[in-house]
Structure formats: structure tokens, C-alpha cells
Amino acid sequence: MTGKKPNLLFDFGGVIINIDYQLTLEAMRTLSQADSTIEFNQQNQAELFDLLETGRLTPAEFRAGLRRHYALHEASDEALDAAWNAMLLDVPAERLAFIAELRAQGHHTALLSNTNQIHIQEINRRLQAQYGLRHGIADCLDRVFYSQEVGLRKPGPEIFAHALREMNWKAAETLFIEDSFQHIETAQRLGLHTLFLAPPLTLTDALPAAIRAFSSPA
Template identity: 75%
Template sequence: MPHKLPHLLFDFGGVIINIDYNRTLEAMRQLGSGIEFTQAAQAKLFDELETGHISADQFRAGLRAHYGLTATDAQLDEAWNAMLLDVPAGRLALIAELRVQGYQTALLSNTNQLHITEINRRLKEQYGLQNGIADCLDRVFYSQHVGLRKPGEEIFRHALREMNWEAADTLFIEDSPQHIETARRLGLHTLFLTPPLTLQDALPAALRAFPA
């Protein structure tokens, strides 16, 4: 009997696109802000942006009100986007090859409209992807659009329902331990990408080891 291919559920930041949160912290400090957040925790303002409960304009207004900033919209956007680094071509090529082999793929990302717009602009400019990262996978699930965030269980359930996937048949690739914990609790298989591991380093071996 042929080996059943697992479904692949990818995180975005730290898995497909390289991220450096410190660059945004430093850029905000240059604007006069004592803003603080980490990969594991962030203030309510950021959660509200990432779940679509506030607009980009409300987010900027919140930054000014909470952190005493007087920066322009363009300056705030530039600082907020400073954490976004590159999307290596090899990662996109690996995902493309896996899709050719018959793997179903989806993205599950905590993100916001400012980052989505900027990343997709770069992907269109660099790789000719007219719809950004959505051109590289079968589906994308952004927290901004779903109205839910990881590590909450419901956003995982939402993605599985929409894809008609079973948790036991799905491999979740992620770089945040709290999100890995939720996925495991729900019965997904997981690949925890910790530096210096990259997608190209770790995913092929994880697929070979996936239970038949």
C-alpha cells in the first residue's frame, strides 16, 4: 500500500520568512518608544491588530497614545515592518516541490494587515508572486482574517476544518514552543524549528519519519 502523505501546516515567521523582532524594537526606540514584546508575549494592542479587532489606523493611534510617540504613519509602518527579513528562495522551492509530489499545504500565521501587505509586496517584486505567499500554498489562514490567534486551540481547529484534514494526518511546522504545545495537545504531529535549523534542514527528515 502506498505511503499516505501527511498534510503540511506551516507557520510563516521564522519558518518561511526570516524574522528579527529586535529590529522593530530598536526602530521603535529610535522613534522614542519604550515598546516591548517578544515571540512569546505581547501587549493587548498587538493582539487586537493581529485578530482584526482594530484597523491599521487604530493601531498607529494606539502606539502614539500608549507610548507617547509623535511619529508619522510612514515612520511607524517602517519601524513595525523592520522585523521582516528575507524569504529564502530555497524554502519556496522546497514547498513547491512538495506540492508537485502531492502534499497538501496550508499556512497558519499570527500576522496583521501591515505585515501581510509588506511581505506580499516584496514577494511580488522579488519572485513575481502576484498574490504573495498565497501563490505558494493551497490555503493561507491569517489570524487577522480568522479573528483568532495561536496558541489558542480554535484557530487550529478552524484550519483543520477548512482543509478537511485530520489532526493525526497533519504535520505542523513552527518555531514558537507555545504553539507547538497546543498543536501536540490537539493531536497534530509537530516539527519544532529552533535555530540554527531551517526548513530545508529539518523538513525532509521529518517527512521520512512521519508515521505510515
């Protein structure tokens, strides 16, 4: 398309880190006195989770909201955090090595993630313990944009515009890698190139071909 190396804008969950939303749903249901099912999945979520992901709730306020809305009154802070973090699986070493290789090849990289303080702290703790990454995933990319720090979240166009502006990137020169189609749709409307990582596709399997297609002259 362009003959240039694309800027690479990565989603986090389902792209770099493996996740399983069902594990958190099951863990929360186990803690609930009313067998409640929390309203959180890849496509939709209740306002409580939106507020957490945009930094408008503290972790303490989020836990209080969980207890109030989902009959989790007897659950300790530690139990709630463990259940909330249950969806977080592993970050395969080959994905981190692949991103490092892409950066060495001259690609500019950034992360654009809908996430929250509890998850960020847990993921980065694991990355430090497993891979020695002092600042977690931020050590692997040029820049990270977390929804809870920016105050915006996908699929809203504003967070994409913020990341592009901060990176001084043009949409037409950027490839967005994501596993949620509603976020892909926003990126496409804004003029970004996209790679939809629908299962069973993985980052290391699918991104090389997407980069070749982007970089091939029309």
C-alpha cells in the first residue's frame, strides 16, 4: 500500500496477554451470595466497569460497587481483586520477543488498552517477576496509553485521536491490532489500517502478513 513501515498500535488483552473473561465471571459468581453474574464481557459491560476503566472510580470505590450491585458483601478486598484478575492469563515470551524484533526493524510502537489500575498493577507485577521488566509492558513499547489514565476508552474515537496526536502519527500510516471488532470499526472510520485478531489468530501468526500487505507498493 505505502512502501513504508507502519506505526504499530497494539491492543493489550487478547493481543499481547491472553485473557479469559469467563474465569472472572465464574470467580465472582462463586463469591456472590445471590449467585449474581457480573455484566462484563468483551462486547459489553455495565457502567461500573466503564467508570473504573476511565479512572472515575478508585479501586476501593469499584470494590464497593461490586459488593453493592452483585451481592458480594462478604468478600474481602483480596478475594475481589483475585476474582477480578482471574481473567488475566499469560503473556507468551514469543510475543514480547516479536515486538522487540519489530522495534529493532524500525517500527514505532504503542499500546492502546481499555484497562484499570487493579489489572495494570497485577499484569506488570507478573511481567516483572517473569521477565524482569521493571516497568512492566511499558518497557516493551515506545508508549502506553491506558484508558484509566487517559480518561477515555475504546470504542470512542477520542482515545484513538489522543494516541495519534501524542505519538505524532498519521492514521493512514498506522496499523491497529485488536481482538474486539467494535474497536476495529472505530479505527477504520478514523482511517487507520487494522488487523482483527479473531480467534484462533495470534499476534505472531497474523501480524507479519499484515505488515507485508501494508508495506507493499500499490
